[in-house]
Amino acid sequence: MPRLPRLSHSFYQSTRKKAVGKMPDNSLLLMFANKNHPANADAYYPYVRNSYFYYLTGITEPDTALIIHRDSKGKYEELLLIPEIPEWRKVWDGEVLDKQSAREISGAKNIEYLPSLVPVLRDLVNPNTQLFYPGRLKRSETVLFPEQRAKSIFRRYFPSNRQKSVIETLNKLRLVKGEEEISMIREAIKLTGEGLELMKSRINSGKVEYELETDLLGYFRRKRSRGFAFDPIIASGANSCTLHYIQNDSKLKTGDVLLTDVGAEFGGYNADITRVYPVGKWSQRNKRVFDAVYRVITSSVKLYKPGTTIEEINREVGELVEGELLQLALINSGEISSQNENKPAYRKYFMHSAAHFLGLDVHDVGDKKTVLKPGMVLTLEPGIYIPEWQVGVRLEDDILITKDGCEVLSRGIPY
Numbered sequence: 001m002p003r004l005p006r007l008s009h010s011f012y013q014s015t016r017k018k019a020v021g022k023m024p025d026n027s028l029l030l031m032f033a034n035k036n037h038p039a040n041a042d043a044y045y046p047y048v049r050n051s052y053f054y055y056l057t058g059i060t061e062p063d064t065a066l067i068i069h070r071d072s073k074g075k076y077e078e079l080l081l082i083p084e085i086p087e088w089r090k091v092w093d094g095e096v097l098d099k100q101s102a103r104e105i106s107g108a109k110n111i112e113y114l115p116s117l118v119p120v121l122r123d124l125v126n127p128n129t130q131l132f133y134p135g136r137l138k139r140s141e142t143v144l145f146p147e148q149r150a151k152s153i154f155r156r157y158f159p160s161n162r163q164k165s166v167i168e169t170l171n172k173l174r175l176v177k178g179e180e181e182i183s184m185i186r187e188a189i190k191l192t193g194e195g196l197e198l199m200k201s202r203i204n205s206g207k208v209e210y211e212l213e214t215d216l217l218g219y220f221r222r223k224r225s226r227g228f229a230f231d232p233i234i235a236s237g238a239n240s241c242t243l244h245y246i247q248n249d250s251k252l253k254t255g256d257v258l259l260t261d262v263g264a265e266f267g268g269y270n271a272d273i274t275r276v277y278p279v280g281k282w283s284q285r286n287k288r289v290f291d292a293v294y295r296v297i298t299s300s301v302k303l304y305k306p307g308t309t310i311e312e313i314n315r316e317v318g319e320l321v322e323g324e325l326l327q328l329a330l331i332n333s334g335e336i337s338s339q340n341e342n343k344p345a346y347r348k349y350f351m352h353s354a355a356h357f358l359g360l361d362v363h364d365v366g367d368k369k370t371v372l373k374p375g376m377v378l379t380l381e382p383g384i385y386i387p388e389w390q391v392g393v394r395l396e397d398d399i400l401i402t403k404d405g406c407e408v409l410s411r412g413i414p415y
């Protein structure tokens with residue numbers, strides 16, 4: 001049983017039953033899971049589940065709520081409210097919490113979506129209802145994000161001074177990396193490559209993805225890295241089609257692909273590298289997909305030069321992927337000629353951007369219209385994902401823009 005352990009839903013049914021046993025008739029308890037807190041760019045603070053909420057539900061997802069209502073006759077009903085997650089997010093996050101899985105984990109019969117919270121409360125609460133909410137945690141500091149802190153001091157003590165955000169200025173500076181910054185990124189990439197070489201030699205049918213994860217982490221830490229630059233994606237078989245697969249708890253099987261999208265941190269800077277390896281031998285079909293993506297990445301490097309933009313790179317890489325999908329007979333020319341320009345046919349199998357900036361943040365400052373200049377560092381990451389074949393291939397390199405073109409910083413890491 002490689003999957004991560006969890007308690008049975010009957011345990012959570014029993015904790016709720018005990019809690020409601022302590023509540024008087026005509027009362028209601030409302031409790032929330034912890035929120036996911038943004039830290040940088042699109043990165044979040046490591047998520048910490050709320051222990052009280054977990055104790056009553058077993059649910060670890062943010063933005064989830066629990067209502068327990070005990071009526072005037074002592075009968076109680078429980079309702080779990082889960083976030084309404086749009087279908088497209090499943091492409092990135094894989095199996096997200098849905099009504100069925102929320103029911104299985106928590107043992108609660110009634111599951112609704114979070115937007116029904118207030119209507120439901122209005123329905124259940126009468127003027128005499130005793131309301132229960134979680135009390136103060138031990139540490140009760142007010143949480144203010146750094147940007148709000150400075151602003152609130154200015155507003156309070158210097159309300160009539162002119163005030164302006166400095167972020168745009170700092171973003172422009174951060175975009176162009178200095179020598180020292182680049183050498184940190186080089187080292188992060190070097191460690192990532194060495195870690196991957198070590199890991200590769202340990203790929204075996206029967207291993208679990210997290211075993212390979214610890215091989216990488218152990219190597220990075222021994223080399224003075226704080227660890228992973230971001231939650232590592234170590235995805236075998238069908239998992240390789242989930243763009244942000246991070247559970248890393250499936251068993252490797254002969255004939256699967258193993259997609260690893262990982263990076264070491266070094267000195268505060270990040271690498272972001274994707275390689276795809278076979279478990280055992282390549283199957284013919286998987287190898288065809290790999291070769292297609294390989295051709296796209298090798299012929300896209302020349303797009304990286306001063307004066308261009310990520311928007312332009314996306315357009316050209318998209319066209320190359322389109323050509324490969326035609327060859328693989330996954331799309332046909334009819335679909336291309338009738339396609340909507342904003343949602344080209346290739347998007348079905350290549351649904352993310354081909355590039356992002358890289359630096360202090362893995363998805364660093366700068367956007368798709370930023371004009372490239374020497375000193376900027378970006379990824380190049382074409383991919384083709386075919387859930388019906390249980391194979392996803394992405395290859396990703398890190399590239400420095402130079403005066404006359406670019407330098408592929410990760411060229412030493414074999415495909």
Ligand SMILES: [Mn+2]
Binds near residue numbers: 272379381
């Ligand atoms: Mn990336």
